[in-house]
Amino acid sequence: MTVATTRAARTFRGTHTEGRTPEELRELVSHVGAELELAPATVIIEWAVATFGKRFCVTSSMGDAVLAHLASTVAPDIDVVFLDTGYHFAETIGTRDAVEATLPVNLITITPTQSVAEQDAAYGKDLYKSDPDKCCALRKVQPLADALSGYDAWATGLRRAETHNRIIAPVVGWDARKAKVKVSPLARWSDEEVEQYVADHGVLVNPLVQDGYPSIGCWPCTRRVAPGEDARSGRWAGTSKTECGIHS
Numbered sequence: 001m002t003v004a005t006t007r008a009a010r011t012f013r014g015t016h017t018e019g020r021t022p023e024e025l026r027e028l029v030s031h032v033g034a035e036l037e038l039a040p041a042t043v044i045i046e047w048a049v050a051t052f053g054k055r056f057c058v059t060s061s062m063g064d065a066v067l068a069h070l071a072s073t074v075a076p077d078i079d080v081v082f083l084d085t086g087y088h089f090a091e092t093i094g095t096r097d098a099v100e101a102t103l104p105v106n107l108i109t110i111t112p113t114q115s116v117a118e119q120d121a122a123y124g125k126d127l128y129k130s131d132p133d134k135c136c137a138l139r140k141v142q143p144l145a146d147a148l149s150g151y152d153a154w155a156t157g158l159r160r161a162e163t164h165n166r167i168i169a170p171v172v173g174w175d176a177r178k179a180k181v182k183v184s185p186l187a188r189w190s191d192e193e194v195e196q197y198v199a200d201h202g203v204l205v206n207p208l209v210q211d212g213y214p215s216i217g218c219w220p221c222t223r224r225v226a227p228g229e230d231a232r233s234g235r236w237a238g239t240s241k242t243e244c245g246i247h248s
Contacts, residue, residue, distance in 0.1 A: 020152055022179040029181055033172045041185035042074055044171055048153055048183050049075045055152040056183075057081050058105075059144070062095040063216045065204040066197055067157040067186060068105055076104040081147055081154075084109050085139040086116040087128070087218035095206045102204065110147040112139045128220050132236060136244040139218075144246060145178055153181035161190050162215070162232060191231075217244070 020028075028051070036044050048056045057079035058071045068080045080103075082096050100107040112119075119127060119138060127135040148154050158169055175182040186194070198205055208216050212224035214231040225234040236242065 025152055025179070025181050026174050029172055029174045033170055036172050037170070038188075039171070041070055041189070044183060044185040045071050045074045045155065047172075048155060048181075049078070052151070052153045052181070054079075055150070056154070057108075057148070057151050058155040059083070060099070060157065061216065062092050062099065063157075063206050063209065064194070064198065065095070065099045065103065066194055067155065068099055068103055069201060069203045070185065070197075071155065072103050072105050077106050079108055079151075080105040081108050081110060081144075083140060083144055083147070084111050085218050086112065087139065087220055089208060089216065089219045089222075091206055091208045092216060095204060098204050108147070110143055112143045114138065126220070128218065132221065132239065132241055140244045141246055148178055148180055151180065153183055154178075155183040155185060157186055158184045159186050159189050159194075 032047070036047060039047075058067055059081045060068050062082060071078050071080070080099070084093070084096075096107070096109070099105070114122065119135075123134070123138075124130060127138075154175075160169055169184055169187050170182075171184050171187045173182050173184070189197075197203060206213075206216055212226075213222060213234060214225055215235055216222060217235050221236050223234045223237045225231060232242070
């Protein structure tokens with residue numbers, strides 16, 4: 001670990017306060033983002049916990065529990081936010097339940113304002129077919145934004161190796177849309193590094209991953225991926241859509 005990395009991890013230790021302004025948060029990112037760029041994932045999480053305290057949370061889509069596991073080794077009882085869209089595979093809900101039962105985390109499940117039935121009544125049945133962007137906005141983007149209102153920073157499992165759109169994702173950056181600090185401790189991890197961490201620590205993995213779903217979203221908009229295909233080609237297959245809007 002470099003001297004710069006160590007300094008960045010300790011700069012704000014014990015100094016977190018309630019509700020920094022967006023200007024203060026953005027200024028903070030400008031100072032430490034580059035210093036933490038090459039830091040190990042645990043150091044990045046340590047910095048976030050020391051800096052934001054309870055105003056920092058981890059989010060997980062439950063494709064696996066790598067980030068939740070890693071965060072729990074640094075900060076037991078850390079908030080792990082899971083967004084239940086109402087369209088999840090049963091295996092995803094099962095993984096969520098297993099994470100809650102086996103890891104020392106405070107798992108928080110959030111849901112959209114409307115149930116699927118209420119959304120159907122308001123916008124027509126199967127909005128994911130007629131207007132997938134609207135469906136994602138209602139069932140993913142807005143609920144997460146609402147849930148993060150009580151936090152200054154959030155951690156995501158986003159990795160640069162996943163898609164072309166994510167290759168420049170910073171490990172610590174500014175999410176202008178949410179006015180939050182966005183922390184991506186696994187940004188530099190390769191697929192092989194994720195697999196090695198899972199093997200070394202016995203981390204929970206959604207069983208769908210072994211059933212041809214390397215990237216798992218809502219069941220109506222996710223299909224199996226054939227060998228050799230891009231891992232995310234099963235998301236919104238047959239459309240030009242590549243992101244739900246949370247990371248774009």
